[in-house]
Amino acid sequence: MKKTLVxxxxxxxxxAAHAQGTFVLNNHIVGSVxxxxxxxxxxxxxxxxANAFVQAFLVxxxxxxxxxxxxxxxxxxxxxxxxxxxxxxxxxxxGTANLKLRAxxxxxxxxxxxxxxxxxxxxxxxxxxxLPAENMVNLTSGFTVTVVPEPTTIAxxxxxxVALLAARRRK
Numbered sequence: 001m002k003k004t005l006v007x008x009x010x011x012x013x014x015x016a017a018h019a020q021g022t023f024v025l026n027n028h029i030v031g032s033v034x035x036x037x038x039x040x041x042x043x044x045x046x047x048x049x050a051n052a053f054v055q056a057f058l059v060x061x062x063x064x065x066x067x068x069x070x071x072x073x074x075x076x077x078x079x080x081x082x083x084x085x086x087x088x089x090x091x092x093x094x095g096t097a098n099l100k101l102r103a104x105x106x107x108x109x110x111x112x113x114x115x116x117x118x119x120x121x122x123x124x125x126x127x128x129x130x131l132p133a134e135n136m137v138n139l140t141s142g143f144t145v146t147v148v149p150e151p152t153t154i155a156x157x158x159x160x161x162v163a164l165l166a167a168r169r170r171k
Contacts, residue, residue: 021094021126022133025056025072025085027142032135035142036081037074037103039115045081046145047074049105049115054083058090059098059121068099071109081142087133090126099124103145117145 027035037046037054046052053071060066072085090097100121104113122138 020089020091021097021128022087022089023097023124023126024133024135025054025069025088026083026136027054027139028079028082028084029135032137033139035119035136035139037083037117037142038081038144039147040117040144041147045074045079046103046105046115047076047080047082049147051107051113052103052105054085054101054103055110056085056088057100057102058093059100065100074103094126094128097124097126098122101139101143103143105145114148115145117143119143 027033027037038044039046039049046054052074054074055071056068057065058068068090069085069088072083074080074083098121101119102110102116103118104110104116106115107113110116119139120143122136122140124136124138125134127133
């Protein structure tokens with residue numbers, strides 16, 4: 001009897017150690033999720049820019065962020081405000097997780113990107129086991145990615161300003 005109880009306890013501990021929750025990394029699911037990501041310079045989606053990605057992060061104690069999965073590319077064309085990363089697993093987490101999304105363009109990583117932004121923190125219910133993955137219904141609104149002008153654009157603006165000042169002095 002003791003051996004049976006010990007074996008059951010060991011199996012439960014092993015299952016708990018390998019437990020994971022899942023959610024659907026998609027910001028456009030009709031009737032459930034509508035959270036477009038737009039550029040700060042206009043209402044276009046981030047997918048209109050080169051190398052545009054989004055990634056989910058688990059928010060830990062003190063606001064620390066742990067990347068979940070791999071970066072997902074934005075859709076293009078009319079759907080450039082949206083992404084669909086499919087089902088994402090969070091190892092060792094069940095129930096609810098606190099998440100943030102980070103989006104960027106112009107580089108392979110968020111830290112190196114000139115154009116970037118992140119969502120507010122939101123609670124995400126997780127599915128798992130035989131349950132279906134949960135949609136990101138608590139991501140109630142999208143967010144804006146701050147677009148930094150290219151250095152040549154800034155240089156042309158400065159050159160234009162100098163030309164205007166020089167023309168004014170001639171008069």
